[in-house]
Amino acid sequence: MDEFSFIESIKQHTYNQSSLIKGIGDDAAVFSSLSQNIVSAVDTFVEGVHFSKETMSLFHVGYRALAANISDLAAMGATPAFYLVSIVIPKGWSQEELLQIFNGMRHLARAYKMDLIGGDTVSGKEMCISVTVIGFTMKDKARYRSTAESGDIVFVTGTLGDSGAGLHILTHSNNYKEASYYINRHRMPSPRISFAIGLGHLARVTLNDISDGIASEANEIAEASNVTLLLNESEIPTNSSYNQFPVELQEKWKLFGGEDFELLGTIPPKDWDKVQQIGELTNTNVTKIGEVVEAGKNGKVILKQKHKSILLEKKGYTHLK
């Protein structure tokens, strides 16, 4: 594969972002920030660890890698602007295969008017894709995990567990209801950008995106904010046909499955109406699932189930005495 001609083939001929001064084609990209704040994150995906060609086309591999990164920008309340892609390609891969990955990213990038402004293509033994995203927020409007306060409402967007269910369907053939819905949620997650940006005028919103499972991200908020989150399991939203799966898998995907790329947040009760309105305006289901009940030195998450409460930890739970 000729690296020069490949870069030429993925290079955008026109750019969307007015802040971009120089895109691909020099030692680095250059942009201005229009006196906003700049947000940047990176995420890496390795074949066989984070995805498999058996359950994903290369188009979906690219789509999902960028979606996961855009979801980090959503969790910061940032508007996506740019991405840089670094790919390790095993020998024997064709330029056509590589293009499919970039097509998947481009498809999603177009929806957000994001520009590809840099990258690197190197050869190696295993396929590995690393995406850096850059976005903007208004001054002092980035949303952190550390701002939750006692009395806040805890909410989540969309439905949880869908991505885990989708992967299960792809790897366990059977007759499932809404199979394509779940598969789509696994392969082409929807970062909640418009909803997160819609929250922009609110004074204080705590946000985190669900990439490792709500148990993990709720604990991140509890720890960063030094508060206790009290969640009601019965209120955690799932899709209408989600109960077709074995109960223990439902729980596993919903709490620990992750990769739904929904947003978990907390908000003062006075602003809850506004959050719901923004949800409606941006076609985003928003569900209250609990509250922030106390401040403490060690953040923790308690999940109220039907007949008991459990201490929800990042990778599992222990029963409360």
Place this chain on the structure above:
Amino acid sequence: MDEFSFIESIKQHTYNQSSLIKGIGDDAAVFSSLSQNIVSAVDTFVEGVHFSKETMSLFHVGYRALAANISDLAAMGATPAFYLVSIVIPKGWSQEELLQIFNGMRHLARAYKMDLIGGDTVSGKEMCISVTVIGFTMKDKARYRSTAESGDIVFVTGTLGDSGAGLHILTHSNNYKEASYYINRHRMPSPRISFAIGLGHLARVTLNDISDGIASEANEIAEASNVTLLLNESEIPTNSSYNQFPVELQEKWKLFGGEDFELLGTIPPKDWDKVQQIGELTNTNVTKIGEVVEAGKNGKVILKQKHKSILLEKKGYTHLK
């Protein structure tokens, strides 16, 4: 290895950059730009392709990966500010080994007051490190490859071929003069940041950093600027003991070896004195090696040798008729 405790161990406890609002610890990092321009690039290194544990310690692997990226910022005239690191770690690597890589990066980062603001650590089959750097330039002061004009002086910093010689010494044991000098140039290259920033007040400077060999980078300038570069081989600077190596290797490393991370530039003759002064002030040798002789639709590079001229192409040369 516990990813959470590892991230904790590489996290900076204090940050240097006043523009940083939020470093590691949320979904993304946040910074402001103080109304300058922002420059960003990414580079990836794969074990066995870009480096080998036999010729480099892990400290040097980290050092060199960041140095290559900082060199891209130098070539843009940008002041380094932030870096994000994505690492794929093979099973069986210890946290201590990983720390050595980060120590190598940190060592260099400290010299430039750069802050580590994000990253990702995932497991895979082969070691792979991807570094994203972010820097700042004053408004409209980013330096491009595309601004060379007929009449310009072509210059280069430092000496060329040293990195190739260093790798040769590491892989061919023998008695060499200044062996540690060459090895050091290979393992711990010095990006020319202070020199590049020193050029800041000049109206027009064309810059490119030598990562693939001067043949490649001179052609990039010629193509991007639509000009012909006329270089004099006898003027290309090399280290005093460089003539100890076989003549064909001297030529190969100097023209095509790359990874010296020196700067190749062009400047109007009226500013050449200033460039030399900035070289002296920043302890950077600067050598005139040729001139921009004509503008044309297809950029090319001609190398004048003792008795003939050759057309220097990215990966080789052809004799001129």
